Amino acid sequence: MAYDRYVAICHPLRYMVIMNPCLCVLLILLSLLISIVHSLLHTLMELRLSFCTALEIPHFFCELSQFIKLACSDALINNILIYVSAFVLGALSTSGIIFSYVNIVSSVLRIPSSEGKHKAFSTCGSHLSVVSLFYGTGFGVYINSAMTDSPRNTVVASVMYSVVPQMLNPFIYSLRNRDMKKALSKLLSRITFLV
Template sequence: MESTNHTALSEFFLLGLTDDSALQPLIFSLFLSIYVVTILGNLLIILAVSSDPQLHTPMYFFLSNLSFTDICISTTTIPKMLANIQAQDQSISYTGCLTQNGFVLVFGGLENCLLAVMAYDRYVAICHPLRYMVIMNPCHCVLLILLSLLISTVHSLLHTLMVLRLSFCTVLQIPHFFCELTQFIKLTCSDALINNILIYVAAFVLGAISTSGIIFSYVHIVSSVLRIPSSEGKHKAFSTCGSHLSVVSLFYGTGFGVYINSAVTDSPRNTVVASVMYSVVPQMLNPFIYSLRNRDTKEALRKLLSRIAFLV
């Protein structure tokens, strides 16, 4: 098969969710609605936390960063898909594809790290309540965010630099709605063994570190909560973790579901539809999970919306 060096590439083609032109308006409307809900929901969380002094705590500082990350992930993928549908043009430049893939890896990795950091925050709050504000001081919180960003950025740059060494075939159709790394690499005519090994090793290392941190935190949390004598105290302790556990279950559950789907099916279309479940749905639902399950967040949102309604 004829191949070409990446310097000679002009564009790739994102095939999206379906090639049925009759369904394109429906998909456009659906994803536009999802994007608007995602942006507004996460933006409201950020504004509620920043406007309410009672929420100026480490827990809500990390929640604000999670909401910002969700906005970035959705903005990296959905607007380009909507623009392609609107223009009836599936193309994306080589540079644009590589850039989009890089940002997806950065923000996806950052969300993965943030969930582990938030689990650590809950561990300190419940297991070491008297030392909580000492341990989770502002400097420490900022360092945890910067460390998470550094890890995710290095992870993204590593994959991006490894892709730059590849040459690609002339058939440059990506059966996805964004430039997903594994689909991107499948188009190469070079030996991509090292790239594929790197994908699995990096995913295992990052996933293992994050999930181990979350499991470690919650094992100690459960152990501490069970030692609380009153049922009311147990309920209050568990309620502070409920939203985070729901978000963790959604994020890792959908990601694991995509992995299982990819392993049991050879259909690219089925894989891309399953990928929506981890790249779009969690980012939209996270604000609802935290606003519905957290009394402080609901109260802050109520005050914010009342203030906005008064100004209008």
């Protein structure tokens, strides 16, 4: 999405040439391949661990860090792999997003009209909201799990990370629609009137 926004704003006349269907399919396949390799790597590393009997994960889904805590054998390599892969994948995606938005901001600042600047920034607003929500909740989960060992807090943080960004994603992108903006403002005015 960051690359798409970069091409749309920095190279608007060549958008259809650059973002052709072949490139879009290639980007999707690359994303899918990275996800599969990442998941497979962690799954294969989990197979080498031994587990004690009658253990229960304090979650409603099997989160990797909680799963490793149940291992009776040494899980140092698994923990190192989690941190290295999180750093590499996080650094790559974050640097790509930052690179594209630095170029976008520099291009938008060169636009002479304020209406053009507003239109360009509104194109990026929904993507930045979703990215901020995803990285913010993910960062919160790992900070929370490092600071507290409360199972309840860990479950709440995991829900915030895994459910909330995906649930709000369609809502955030639909706010670009004028009808949705009007409906939301009516709803908010009714709520504030009732309070």
